[in-house]
Amino acid sequence: MRRRSNPDLPPPPELPSFTIEPEGEEEPSVLERHAGTGLVRHDVELDEDSIDSDAAKVVRRLERGGFQAYLVGGCVRDLLLVGRPKDFDVATNARPDDVKSLFRNCRIIGRRFRLAHVLFGGGKVVEVATFRKNPGGGELVEEDEDLLIRSDNVFGEAHEDALRRDFTINALFYDLDRRQVLDWCGGLDDVKARRIRTIGDPTVRFREDPVRILRAIKFAARLDLGIDPAVYDAMVGNRGELARAARPRLFEEILRLMRAGASHRSMFLMWELGALGVLIPELSAFLDDEEATGGGGERFYRKMSVIDQKTRESGALDDVVLMTALLYEPLEEAIDGARDIMNAVNDFLDPVIERIAMPRRVADGIRRIMFMVPRILVGKIGRFARTDVYLLALEVASIVLASRGQSTAAIEALRRDALPPVPTREARRSSSFPRRDRGARR
Numbered sequence: 329m330r331r332r333s334n335p336d337l338p339p340p341p342e343l344p345s346f347t348i349e350p351e352g353e354e355e356p357s358v359l360e361r362h363a364g365t366g367l368v369r370h371d372v373e374l375d376e377d378s379i380d381s382d383a384a385k386v387v388r389r390l391e392r393g394g395f396q397a398y399l400v401g402g403c404v405r406d407l408l409l410v411g412r413p414k415d416f417d418v419a420t421n422a423r424p425d426d427v428k429s430l431f432r433n434c435r436i437i438g439r440r441f442r443l444a445h446v447l448f449g450g451g452k453v454v455e456v457a458t459f460r461k462n463p464g465g466g467e468l469v470e471e472d473e474d475l476l477i478r479s480d481n482v483f484g485e486a487h488e489d490a491l492r493r494d495f496t497i498n499a500l501f502y503d504l505d506r507r508q509v510l511d512w513c514g515g516l517d518d519v520k521a522r523r524i525r526t527i528g529d530p531t532v533r534f535r536e537d538p539v540r541i542l543r544a545i546k547f548a549a550r551l552d553l554g555i556d557p558a559v560y561d562a563m564v565g566n567r568g569e570l571a572r573a574a575r576p577r578l579f580e581e582i583l584r585l586m587r588a589g590a591s592h593r594s595m596f597l598m599w600e601l602g603a604l605g606v607l608i609p610e611l612s613a614f615l616d617d618e619e620a621t622g623g624g625g626e627r628f629y630r631k632m633s634v635i636d637q638k639t640r641e642s643g644a645l646d647d648v649v650l651m652t653a654l655l656y657e658p659l660e661e662a663i664d665g666a667r668d669i670m671n672a673v674n675d676f677l678d679p680v681i682e683r684i685a686m687p688r689r690v691a692d693g694i695r696r697i698m699f700m701v702p703r704i705l706v707g708k709i710g711r712f713a714r715t716d717v718y719l720l721a722l723e724v725a726s727i728v729l730a731s732r733g734q735s736t737a738a739i740e741a742l743r744r745d746a747l748p749p750v751p752t753r754e755a756r757r758s759s760s761f762p763r764r765d766r767g768a769r770r
């Protein structure tokens with residue numbers, strides 16, 4: 329469920345509601361716990377019905393076990409900005425083994441950084457992570473200093489866990505009992521101003537982890553937020569660092585940009601900031617030259633809007649469809665007049681596969697769909713109808729036609745004919761398990 333902005337969001341409290349100052353040497357009370365860390369607590373009235381009851385159970389059981397526990401990250405941001413979040417994360421000072429001993433339905437995942445997944449019915453997962461801190465110094469000393477974070481497996485305190493996060497809007501903790509947002513970096517102000525700001529110097533934060541550039545684009549596009557000018561400049565200035573990021577994370581983030589119903593805005597920002605020029609220069613060059621492509625940019629963005637519309641209507645499209653649609657125009661140029669289409673597609677895709685670690689399954693799908701779509705468009709379907717990418721090819725053909733303002737009726741008819749039999753109730757149930765979008769974790 330996605331709402332642009334939440335008209336029911338209560339008027340924000342005056343800031344700061346109160347600040348915790350250090351006190352005495354005794355065992356700190358709950359409210360003094362974060363004394364001296366620069367914490368500001370804000371009373372907020374979130375819509376309690378939007379808080380997942382299982383996530384709330386996890387927090388409460390950890391607290392009863394004597395630990396600190398908060399809802400954190402994207403779910404707090406989304407509760408404040410858009411209503412019901414798609415998943416809930418908990419942060420705690422309990423170690424993964426402590427969490428495991430509190431919950432029967434718990435499994436520990438990750439070798440390098442161990443996280444606890446608490447499992448509930450219907451495939452729901454509440455992720456419980458132990459507070460950790462940023463392993464880097466967080467300061468830029470030399471211009472060419474290597475800040476890239478390669479491991480961040482260091483436990484820390486609550487405030488360190490907040491400050492290691494990327495953007496202020498992602499660093500808010502929610503205290504369920506007190507109905508307070510815990511804020512160490514002005515995140516609530518930024519939520520209210522609908523503004524993306526890094527925690528600390530943006531250049532340092534983007535050099536530590538260049539994937540954050542794509543994350544900023546994702547939040548700006550998906551949540552319709554502005555980007556702080558200094559952050560924007562640092563995104564442009566450090567876009568070249570994207571070439572140093574772990575490539576599977578790049579691929580995953582590009583997909584995330586396209587899955588959330590905001591691919592038009594995302595891709596425009598990608599192009600405008602020059603990040604597209606680093607990751608997929610083949611597409612960026614195509615968009616740069618409106619004249620040579622005869623309005624190709626306009627067609628491209630219309631296609632992104634068609635994808636967004638379909639996503640809003642029926643959920644995220646298949647990854648292979650998204651990637652084929654993304655690259656369709658430059659691919660079409662590359663195969664134009666080629667005698668061997670598969671080879672021409674290969675030549676185009678090889679450097680892309682290399683740069684963004686596109687999985688073989690996706691690249692194979694793109695090749696086969698690019699071979700099929702021109703035939704589908706002229707009604708020569710034949711034996712393709714029996715192959716496993718036929719439905720995906722029809723989806724791509726439908727997106728391309730719609731973006732060119734042409735009728736998709738014939739394609740829709742083929743899709744209806746091609747639909748597999750209605751699944752049984754059992755099959756429907758198992759395929760509707762919510763899939764947790766763990767995505768591009770570092």
Ligand code: ATP
Binds near residue numbers: 400402493
């Ligand atoms: P989405 O709604 O797309 O899942 P999210 O903000 O929840 O967005 P996740 O990848 O699920 O993103 O990460 C959860 C939280 O972990 C973030 O809100 C942020 O606080 C922190 N985080 C994620 N990626 C990074 C990163 N690259 N650098 C620092 N903190 C990060």
Ligand code: MG
Binds near residue numbers: 403415
């Ligand atoms: Mg998330």
